[in-house]
Amino acid sequence: MSVMASSxxxxxxxxxxxxxxxxxxxxxxxxxxxxxxxxxIVVGAEFxxxxxxxxxxxxxxxxILIQAGGxxxxxxxxxxxxxxxxxxxxxxxxxxxxxx
Numbered sequence: 435m436s437v438m439a440s441s442x443x444x445x446x447x448x449x450x451x452x453x454x455x456x457x458x459x460x461x462x463x464x465x466x467x468x469x470x471x472x473x474x475i476v477v478g479a480e481f482x483x484x485x486x487x488x489x490x491x492x493x494x495x496x497x498i499l500i501q502a503g504g505x506x507x508x509x510x511x512x513x514x515x516x517x518x519x520x521x522x523x524x525x526x527x528x529x530x531x532x533x534x
Contacts, residue, residue: 464525469517472508479504
């Protein structure tokens with residue numbers, strides 16, 4: 435059984451996008467603080483791969499793989515932390531991975 439929800443109300447997309455950017459701009463310092471540790475971990479892992487690989491093609495491939503996987507994992511951590519700020523008002527967590 436399928437039920438369509440047609441309440442006749444429409445969402446103002448432009449206002450929603452404008453509001454999202456306004457929140458991000460107003461809390462730019464918090465966004466940087468939430469993203470700084472995950473970004474530093476990815477960059478540090480890439481640098482370590484470059485040093486271990488000796489700077490050749492192998493180290494470049496290894497760094498690219500670390501970058502792709504690192505940004506997937508730690509990008510997700512940042513997104514979760516940002517949405518917890520938006521939804522719950524959390525500005526800081528005691529650890530890199532938030533509770534829940």
